Amino acid sequence: MKIVQSFWSKPYHSRDLFFLNSGGWSHRTFNYMSWALSCLRFKKFYKVELVTDTLGKELLIDTLELPYDRVSLKLDELNDKYHNHKNIWALGKIYAFEIQEEPFIHADADVFIWERFPSRIENGELISQQLEQDSGYHEGNLKELYSRLEYIPDVINSYYSKTGDASQYNAGIIGGNNFSFFQEYAKLAKEIVDKNFDIVENVDFSINKNAFPCFFEQYLFLCMAREKNLDVKVLIDNIKPKEDNFQELINFHNAHNTHYIHLLGAYKLAYNNAKMVSYYLWKEFPYYYEKITNLINEKKI
Numbered sequence: 001m002k003i004v005q006s007f008w009s010k011p012y013h014s015r016d017l018f019f020l021n022s023g024g025w026s027h028r029t030f031n032y033m034s035w036a037l038s039c040l041r042f043k044k045f046y047k048v049e050l051v052t053d054t055l056g057k058e059l060l061i062d063t064l065e066l067p068y069d070r071v072s073l074k075l076d077e078l079n080d081k082y083h084n085h086k087n088i089w090a091l092g093k094i095y096a097f098e099i100q101e102e103p104f105i106h107a108d109a110d111v112f113i114w115e116r117f118p119s120r121i122e123n124g125e126l127i128s129q130q131l132e133q134d135s136g137y138h139e140g141n142l143k144e145l146y147s148r149l150e151y152i153p154d155v156i157n158s159y160y161s162k163t164g165d166a167s168q169y170n171a172g173i174i175g176g177n178n179f180s181f182f183q184e185y186a187k188l189a190k191e192i193v194d195k196n197f198d199i200v201e202n203v204d205f206s207i208n209k210n211a212f213p214c215f216f217e218q219y220l221f222l223c224m225a226r227e228k229n230l231d232v233k234v235l236i237d238n239i240k241p242k243e244d245n246f247q248e249l250i251n252f253h254n255a256h257n258t259h260y261i262h263l264l265g266a267y268k269l270a271y272n273n274a275k276m277v278s279y280y281l282w283k284e285f286p287y288y289y290e291k292i293t294n295l296i297n298e299k300k301i
Helices: 028-043 054-063 076-081 091-098 137-148 154-163 179-200 211-227 243-250 252-258 265-269 271-284 286-297
Strands: 002-007 048-052 070-072 104-107 111-113 126-132 168-176 232-234 260-262
Touching: 002 028, 002 054, 002 091, 028 048, 028 111, 028 271, 028 286, 048 054, 048 091, 076 091, 091 104, 091 168, 091 179, 091 211, 126 211, 137 211, 154 211, 168 211, 168 232, 179 211, 243 252, 243 260, 252 260, 252 271, 265 271, 271 286
Parallel strands: 002 048, 002 104, 048 070, 126 232
Antiparallel strands: 104 168, 111 260, 126 168
16 A cells, blocks of 8 residues: 655646645645655655656655655646646646556655555555535535536436535545446546536636535545445545534644544634644654755745
8 A cells, every 4th residue: 555645737827726835734834844854754554656847846756855756747738738727636646546556645745744544445446535424515606516517427316316415525545446337437527627627727616616516526425436336445534514623633642642643624714723834843853844945035935
């Protein structure tokens, strides 16, 4: 089992989705420190690979010197294909899933671990962080997408019409060993993007700008797994639907008991969370803390 992380650089240089170069954090310093802490904590337990583009390699490998075991520049294909990356930032992850040929766990760069994943995750055919049972939030997003998109694949239409279920599998971690599934999944996700691209690049979704990326990443994953009757092993099975109940995932003070932190979404904007990332990097990996601090002060990143 290996860890895969992906970094498509274009969305991280966009003021539309993030503060400039900040990746959703309040300042780019915390973005870089998060990348470093995530990679280095995973390296304690696994081989870690990076799927990125040329600019991503220049930042994470050449400048920050993060110790990834292998680097792929697959995401240069995205830069060549898409002149606009608005509302499709998750596509870099899809490309990373598609090229895997051995059991893998893709982990976001705001995920940090304190021990190996349990065997049910490492050996799972399909795995996810958790099932987000919908309490109306995802359904609202889904209804807006249905009112705007030109193309929705049969597998989604069929599942939604039968069940009315808008729940999603959270992709903080996602992966497994069913490579044929990921090939089919990636192909269909790219098809959703391509057939709706002219719409989504020009539309600001009123409810949530992440609605479309979550649709072709997290909701498609759920619909396909349910259609094929495939078991998805989840790391966390007791999270309630409302976002407020993600608190245990962001509690660094209990990290050595929970063994897993995911600063998802707006939790990255909380200053206390960002400072905890910088604190752990300073405490455990002082070389990288000093390196990033100096590069920021010298305005080299």
